[in-house]
Amino acid sequence: MNSNNCSVSIVIPVYNEQKILRRQIEHIIKELRSRSKFKYEIILVANGCTDNTFRICKDLNRYKAVRTIFLDKADYGYALRAGMSSAIGKMIVNFDIDFYDINFLFQALALEPFGYDIIVASKNIKLSSDNRKLIRRVISGLYKYVLYYGFGLQVSDTHGIKAWRNDKKLRKLIDKTVNNKEIFDTELIIRSQYAGRKLLELPTNVKEIRKSVSSIFKRALRGSLQIFKLWLSIKIFEKR
Template identity: 45%
Template sequence: MPEISIVIPIHNEEKYLLNNITQLTSELEKAKVLDYEIVLCENGSTDKTRELARDLMGKFNSVRLIVLEKADYGAALKECMIAARGNYIVQYDLDYWDVSFLRKTFLLMKEFEYNVIIGSKNMLLSKDERHLPRRIISQGFRLFLFFFFRLKVSDTHGVKAFRNDEKLQQLIKETKFSRHIFDTELVLRCQTKGLNIIELPMAIAEGRPSPTKSIIKRVPEAVTDLIRLWWELKNGKKKIERPDV
């Protein structure tokens, strides 16, 4: 079994997939990260992403592929994490990864009892060089999570590392939402269950062109799902706290 599982959802990535995965594996080898697997989940692509992902499996023994017929980032990430065989899971996006983050989190999790380590773009020492609309949306999202959920960390999207044990897998299976907020729900459930979570500052920049219209279009969907999640967690907490009769 590999020590580390790197999980990456992919959708309509034919322009970037081969080059980026090849670059990632090269960086991992240079950093002497050898005991790993890369779990890709292709979800509902309409281009040649699936075929190219299969080519990668033939090129790299470390690459595994899961296929979902419907386009859904959250569902794809969930399937990747359930399928992960490593003792630790590191979540990347195809256009953004940080091998130094992987090395740091691996050492921290081996030395200490951390369950989740979040690479945050919102900490004091973080550096967020994305274009202004994305930064504004991220800050609004962060404030929403703080006021409605009392989230104790500054970020839930982006790179993260998890200790892959029974507690994590149970929480993954308990998640109810996919699309844009699966990883947010998972972090919130980890916090609610008292798992040990820390965050590290990250530097992030645009990895590719990101149309503002498509980002803004996702905001109402994400807010609607967050309100439903707030209701779900609120009622779930009441059920847990209800004394046995």
Template identity: 30%
Template sequence: MNMECENITAAQKTESSNKVTLRRITLSIVVPAYNEEKNIRQAIEVIIAGLSKCNVTDYEVIVVDDGSSDSTAVILQEMALQNTHLRAFSHVVNRGKGAALITGFNQSKMELILFTDADQQIDMTALSVFLEQIEYYDVLVGCREKRMDTLSRRIISKGYNLLIRSMFGIQLKDAHCPFKLFKRSFIDSIQLVSQGFFIDTELICLAMISGCRIGELRVESSRRQSGVSSVTLRHVIGICSELLHFLRRYKKIVTVTYD
């Protein structure tokens, strides 16, 4: 399995945008949301605008409200009534990022599936390059070169990436980047279990075990537009717990060498 990390340059964006129009793209975008009432409306508008720039017309935006205590679900239902491309789902209680993504994946209908967060930290201009490059991969993962998170968040993330690299042989620089594109054939072939933030690692590990071709592309990121991150110490502990459960399920983890 080969893994590559490429720069997304202005020239690539223009070239990729032209290439995308040459073939039919059907795309599901899955967005987990928890207490994002200040972000969600603009986030959806930015996503749809990004799709328009890529000339993608056959798409659906699936937003899964994960038991929010604010008005996120109400806003989503209102927007869904006004846009047939938007499909909104809600969990009665907060179940976790993994559970929200699994719900979204199960509801998706298109041949390509992208997931991104509702906090608008990832620049949607990366989409055109991802859609062009997915022809050569089964899974494409974003790589944030300049993270705009807090220092503590960056330290935790770097430590976690080192941990999963040593345990699973994952050579990705940013395995938890909330911008990943999959072919449906891969998503349909796996059974996801993680209910929390470990789902990013679970997806990559299952792709490795399945012999998928994985690519990594640099994306631009910015600070969260509004609100605060929902990641707490409890979630970090939860990731570690799910990691141990994953190890028990897959006793033989294949360590992959990269070209």
């Protein structure tokens, strides 16, 4: 696909998603075909999979708009980085395989002329609906305050769906972002705000369609340690 006529690159990291992968991707394609006339690509980033996800991704590549990046190690942030770095669309939208919002994608496109560089689908603002388990909602709320008081972050959510203006400034910020795993996109948003990028939040509705493939407690612990290291890096060492 020619980068000059691709409006949106949809990046979706996938890890051991054989049960829902085909259904979810084909539903996204069906929705886009029925509602859009713009050119798009779907980039699946299969990372460290040990089930049939790789094989299903290869099969989904039969769709003209779908391509897959295969990575050996399981790492969400590294997968998101790889997908965003290879995207050719004027806008990048990152979805999770168990959480996507086609309406958000169209809203982000409609807002493109207003000059926003990053649009966040936030679970933590008015008019949003978060139907996940209580423990996940509590962790998200704590995370929001940690980022606000620790970094002065002006958006209330950094995990989940986001739309990014795909320009040279974003590429430089991706290269400057040092973390992968749980907080790649969090660090990228923080650095984007510090670089003067224009951010906007939109409400979203979230509900779980299956159990998480990894432990929420382990991810929360890893993420907390990474956030502390990032705070030291940005607030202490980079200011020297």
